Amino acid sequence: MARGDPSPLADLGVLAAAAPLRLCWPSARSPVDWLEFDHAADWARFVERLRPxxxxxxxxxxxxxxxxxxxRLGWIDRDLIKAGELAALIALELAVRDRYGRLTGRKKPAFADLLTYMVDGDGLTDAALPVVARCGGSVVGQVTGDxxxxxxxxxxxxxHGDPFEGPPIGGLLEVVRDLIAYAYRDYLAERASAALPGSAPDRSLPT
Structure with missing residues (x-):
């Protein structure tokens, strides 16, 4: 799928869910709100706005x-949202391991160590995260364990347990997107300033 393609559900818009998709998600009204989607296209557009x-x-x-x-496919099967949550956290772990793995002072830092370094070593605050600026609440406490x-x-x-246990975690994909963007903010700025017209920057992870 090309980047920016609105959704693999583009051809499934005629399918009606058994009931509207309703889930907890932060909004401008409250960091703990309930959003409801009646149509597949509405859900697909909402998820697409969370692109990295x-x-x-x-x-x-x-x-x-x-x-x-x-x-996106959670429109068809709600369990796929839970699978998406695990996939998002795996993406976050790869990102923080790439950005901070050599900086923590530990030979093999755990995911928790890397998240802690994000705050203690790289200065992450709630104010730096768009989801908190838009909705209020706090994310940093769940990064550090507070x-x-x-x-x-x-x-x-x-x-290591049951990835499908419990309801979806409100806002997780958006939180992960913002944390990854924060971790790579300097990388993205450096790539943008160094890019030559017509050139394709190297986007591989360092070995």
Whole structure:
């Protein structure tokens, strides 16, 4: 699928869900709100607006787009949203391992260590995240573990337990998108300033 394609559901818009898709998601009204989608196209457009910033390393972008695709298909089977959550957290882990893995002072830092470094070493605050600026609330607490459940614990529970247990986690895809964008903010700025007209920048992860 080409980047920017609105959805793999483009040809499935005639399918009606058994009931409207209703899920908890942060909004401008509240960090804990309920959104309802009556049509596949509306849901597809909502998920497409959560696309990652252009220019990420291809491996990270590919994993995040996989998560997006699973969210879109959640219109047909709600369990696929849960699969999309795990895919999103895997994309986040790859991103923070790439950006901070050599900086934590640990030989093999765990996902939780990398998230902690994002705050303690790279200065992440709630004010830096668009989802918090738009909706209020706090994300940093779930990055550091000050608020439960921690993002790394959510990933561990899904990866080593039942990934389909419980309802979808409100706003997870949007939170992950913003965290990845923050981790790569300097990388993206450097690539943009160094890019030559007509050239294709190297988007591979360092080895």
């Amino acid at each position: 910033p252009p220019g990420l390393p291809e491996a990270v972008e590919r994993k995040f787009l996989r998560a997006q695709g699973l969210y 608020i439960s459940p921690r993002l790394s614990d959510i990933r561990n529970g899904m990866a």
